[in-house]
Amino acid sequence: MATKHDWTKEEILEIYNKPFMELLYEAATIHREHHDPNTVQVSTLLSIKTGGCPEDCGYCPQAARYHTDLEGNDLMSVNQVKAQALRAKASGSSRVCMGAAWRNVKDGEEFDNVLEMVRTINKLDMEVCCTLGMLTENQAERLAEAGLYAYNHNLDSSEEYYKEVISTRGYQDRLDTIGNVRKTNVTVCSGGIIGMGESEADRAGMLVALSTLNPQPESVPINALVPVEGTPLEEQAPVPIWEMIRMVATTRIVMPETQVRLSAGRTQMSREGQAMCFFAGANSIFAGDKLLTTPNPDVNEDMEMFKMLGLNPQKAFEKKSQPESIDAENSQYQSKGEKPKWSRPGHKIERNLDAQQKTKAKA
Numbered sequence: 114m115a116t117k118h119d120w121t122k123e124e125i126l127e128i129y130n131k132p133f134m135e136l137l138y139e140a141a142t143i144h145r146e147h148h149d150p151n152t153v154q155v156s157t158l159l160s161i162k163t164g165g166c167p168e169d170c171g172y173c174p175q176a177a178r179y180h181t182d183l184e185g186n187d188l189m190s191v192n193q194v195k196a197q198a199l200r201a202k203a204s205g206s207s208r209v210c211m212g213a214a215w216r217n218v219k220d221g222e223e224f225d226n227v228l229e230m231v232r233t234i235n236k237l238d239m240e241v242c243c244t245l246g247m248l249t250e251n252q253a254e255r256l257a258e259a260g261l262y263a264y265n266h267n268l269d270s271s272e273e274y275y276k277e278v279i280s281t282r283g284y285q286d287r288l289d290t291i292g293n294v295r296k297t298n299v300t301v302c303s304g305g306i307i308g309m310g311e312s313e314a315d316r317a318g319m320l321v322a323l324s325t326l327n328p329q330p331e332s333v334p335i336n337a338l339v340p341v342e343g344t345p346l347e348e349q350a351p352v353p354i355w356e357m358i359r360m361v362a363t364t365r366i367v368m369p370e371t372q373v374r375l376s377a378g379r380t381q382m383s384r385e386g387q388a389m390c391f392f393a394g395a396n397s398i399f400a401g402d403k404l405l406t407t408p409n410p411d412v413n414e415d416m417e418m419f420k421m422l423g424l425n426p427q428k429a430f431e432k433k434s435q436p437e438s439i440d441a442e443n444s445q446y447q448s449k450g451e452k453p454k455w456s457r458p459g460h461k462i463e464r465n466l467d468a469q470q471k472t473k474a475k476a
């Protein structure tokens with residue numbers, strides 16, 4: 114079935130509020146149609162530049178204006194990043210996501226260093242993702258040339274609720290950055306956070322904004338707020354596990370091809386709760402005892418959980434991103450006897466060869 118791109122808030126709310134067992138069954142069925150239910154990607158999130166951010170995201174201890182216990186650091190060196198990536202690979206990660214607490218990317222030495230980090234991790238045969246703030250089209254192209262696999266830029270919440278949490282940049286700024294990434298062959302990672310005081314309608318609104326993008330993001334992280342002392346959201350109550358499962362299941366139903374990432378907040382979840390999230394369609398976790406700056410389960414604990422549940426870590430570049438939309442576009446070029454335009458870093462050789470062989474066979 115073709116992916117639906119015209120979800121409304123009402124339709125999504127209806128899904129979110131289905132009787133729990135029905136919701137779970139529907140999400141698990143869709144998940145099995147599009148993904149291997151026993152495979153979950155393990156990713157490592159690396160804070161390459163911590164703290165001192167000029168933005169005012171209400172949940173974030175890295176915002177310079179909030180008084181938290183966070184220790185900031187300048188941009189890491191390429192060698193430090195390489196060492197951490199090798200360690201992550203050895204413990205089962207197939208993807209490294211590098212985060213820098215910047216409002217936007219500035220051309221210059223630091224960005225050149227980040228490009229070198231991307232090249233370095235790419236050579237390790239790992240998927241490499243960056244989250245560096247707002248990005249111009251030219252910067253997105255330079256990251257693509259360096260071999261970036263994915264760019265993360267979260268929408269955080271619905272457009273309506275976003276204003277309650279962030280005032281220093283608008284929702285449209287975020288969509289523009291996603292649009293700039295989309296013009297390259299870098300895949301899009303964009304999701305949000307629940308538990309910031311938003312309503313169910315806001316959660317549905319965020320999923321409308323993501324699912325109506327065409328193509329839909331290849332990756333959607335769903336975070337449960339981890340309230341940090343000193344931030345405006347420090348008093349928020351923890352997200353009940355049932356709401357997290359409902360959010361994951363609804364995301365899976367409205368974005369069937371997407372890699373749904375069970376992200377921040379896992380330390381508050383039991384293994385049973387996480388298992389239900391995997392059943393409902395989550396197929397990625399972040400490993401390592403820190404998620405940028407907030408606590409995360411130990412990697413050994415995660416591997417024990419994988420063993421108990423019979424889950425296998427996904428290999429790098431295993432998941433074909435948005436096969437429908439890519440294949441549809443490629444076929445237009447192939448039918449004219451031209452080389453396919455779209456490829457994805459990592460499986461471009463395989464995909465291009467494949468397509469070229471088919472074109473030759475036709476000729």
Ligand code: SF4
Nearest residue numbers: 166168170173176214
């Ligand atoms: S979430 Fe990102 S942009 Fe917002 S304050 Fe934190 S580091 Fe800065």
